[in-house]
Amino acid sequence: MTTTRPTDRIPGFQGTVVGPADPDYDTVRRCFNRDHDQHPALIARCTGPEDVRAALRYARENSLGVAVRGGGHATAGFASCEGGLVVDTSPMKHVEIDPEARTGRFGAGLTWGELDAATQEFGLAVTGGRVSDTGVAGLTLGSGSGWLERMYGPSARNLVSAEVVTADGRILHTDAEENAELFWGLRGGGGNFGVVTEFGFRLHPVGPLLYAGMLLHPRSAAGPLARFYRDFLEQAPDEVTGAFALVTAPPEEFVPEEARGKPACAVIVAYVGDPARGEEALRPLVEWGDPLVRMVRPMPYTAVQRMLDDGTPTGVSEYFKIDYLPELPDEAIDTAIALAESIGSPLTQLIFCPLGGAMDRLDGDAMALTVPPTKWVYFCLAVWWGSEDRLHHIAWARDLHSALRPWTTGTSVPNFILADEGARLRSSYGPEKYARLVALKNRYDPGNVFALNQNIPPSG
Ligand SMILES: Cc1cc2nc3c(=O)[nH]c(=O)nc-3n(C[C@H](O)[C@H](O)[C@H](O)COP(=O)(O)OP(=O)(O)OC[C@H]3O[C@@H](n4cnc5c(N)ncnc54)[C@H](O)[C@@H]3O)c2cc1C
Incomplete structure (x- = not known):
């Protein structure tokens, strides 16, 4: 048979x-x-x-x-x-790099770890995700926040072309001149308009070594450390990047035994430039206080890109809340620290990332993505194993989101908007861009074939 x-x-x-x-x-x-x-x-x-x-x-x-x-x-x-x-599209992993032009064409199935490894062979990089097995495709179409963004903007900004298969089966090349409106929509409009099979990126000289690493402080230092971090980053040159995070100290050998599994604060630091200058620029932060762990040194850019990998292992469940903060006042810091007391899982993290630099200089008209003029963004990542206490973890993230609301814009990048947050999606784009995206949807996907995404339904 x-x-x-x-x-x-x-x-x-x-x-x-x-x-x-x-x-x-x-x-x-x-x-x-x-x-x-x-x-x-x-x-x-x-x-x-x-x-x-x-x-x-x-x-x-x-x-x-x-x-x-x-x-x-x-x-x-x-x-x-x-x-x-x-x-x-994950089997599509072709790579073609033009080191002279500093551009590259990449199959839609590449992960950031794979793309970074390929571009670093030429000493080049583009802003990409902070966890190496995240896909280039979804991350770029829905924004693309990464360690390089204060220098080069989000991934979507660095997109220079895309090959797309539309709902009716046309295979289209898009860039700023050809199918320009569709190209505009792909830079932040998510997977609404077609299946992207190839991404073209502008690349930048990065590495191969960056001065970077991680500091771990006890949670008791959170208040003064967060204030120092805020003041330091708001004055720092664009090359300085990183994050401040309320976490649980991992059960790793590099953490002193008595601190493992206890509430802690992590500071990720990186300097996107000459490592010697980085050491100088980051010294006040690296030497602040009495950290439990001080692991900062010149390291390959590809290692910087993997620094957070262990924090989100394969097989976990997760729920995200993200928002922008125009400013990060003491009250917002204290509210976040107080709520972090009731984090229910050792994998859950509340991360504050500095914006500024190139993020302040984006040409908002050139792409669908809207980044409000804010100094900070937070990523509240509720992460747990299995299905137990699911509702508790989700409720915690929602409570945090509400508690920080007095200081936030209430908007997000598309990638972190959930299926039941249509109003938030619309306000994140703003009315003019949203109307333009609906017109694009009407033109390229009037039947809403591509509905499983941060969906922009056609008006028909
Ligand atoms: C552990 C972790 C870390 C993260 N870190 C970051 C970060 O540092 N910065 C950041 O900005 N975001 C980050 N994110 C969020 C991430 O950007 C989004 O979840 C993104 O959608 C992931 O892209 P993907 O290709 O892996 O996802 P997928 O789940 O495969 O796809 C996401 C969306 O894109 C659409 N899509 C996927 N491929 C295509 C394609 N080829 N053509 C058209 N549409 C497509 C899908 O339909 C879906 O709607 C992280 C997420 C996780 C889970």
Whole structure:
């Protein structure tokens, strides 16, 4: 008896198709956030734009809902679906770098760890995610915040071209001149307008070594340390980057035994430039107080990009709240520290990142992404294992978000907006950009095929 492999069912498909009967189905279907455990009917692992086109046609002809996957890190679980078809772009990992022009073209399936490794061979980099297995695709389309942003802006700003397969199967090249309106929408409009198969980035000289690392202080130092950090960063040159975070000290050898598992404050530091200058510029921060851990030294940029990897291991569940703070007053700091007392999981982190520098000089008209003129952004990452206490962790993140609201803009980058936050999405873009995005959606995806994302529904 012959069995029909799912692959045979998508005419013209060159990649592999994985269905529930396949032994690797459970491995392939899983996304980063285990809080969303979904079972698609088929996963079409695409090798290029023609495969994407074939998969979209198959979904249309069989009335299957569509999810699009890059690195599978979407907090809201948008990269998969129940009973539908996943257009999985993760097998597309080609890289083409022009070191003279300082540009590169990258397959949509690359992770930031893979892209960083490729660009660093030429001493180049582009702003990318702070956790190395996050996908280039989703992160860039929905903004792209990273350690380099005070120097070079978010990933979306550095996007110079994209190849897109639209809902009706057209394969389009987009850049500032060709299909310019679509290109504008891809820079911050998320996965609303098509499946991107290739990203073109402007690259910048970075590394190979940066003066960077981490300091860990006891939580008792949080108040004065956060104030010092704020004042230091607000005066620092663009090259200085990093974060201040309320965390639990990890059970690692580099942490003194008595501090492991206890509330702590982490300071991530990096200087995007000459390491000797970095040592000089960061000295006041590195020498502040009496840290439990002081691990700051020249290190490869690729290691800087992996510094947070261990904090978010594969298989966890997570819930995010993010917001911008025009200023970071003492009251906001004290409120955050007080609420951090009731963090319910050792993996949960409340991170404050400085903006400023290039983030103040973005050409807001050139892209859909809106970054308000603010000095700070916080990332409240509730992270836990398994399904126990799920509601407690989510409630904690929501409470924190409400408690900090007097000092925040109430907006976010698209990547951190959840499925039930349509009003927040609209206000984050602002009315003019949102109307322009709806017009783009009407033009390129009037049937809302690409609905599993920070969705901009067509007006029809
Ligand atoms: C551990 C962790 C760390 C993170 N760190 C950062 C950070 O430092 N900076 C930051 O800005 N964000 C960060 N994020 C958020 C991240 O940017 C978003 O979750 C982003 O959507 C992830 O992209 P992805 O390709 O991995 O996700 P996916 O889940 O694969 O996709 C996310 C969205 O993009 C769409 N999409 C994916 N691929 C394509 C494609 N090829 N064409 C069109 N649409 C596509 C999907 O449909 C989905 O709506 C982090 C998230 C996690 C879980």
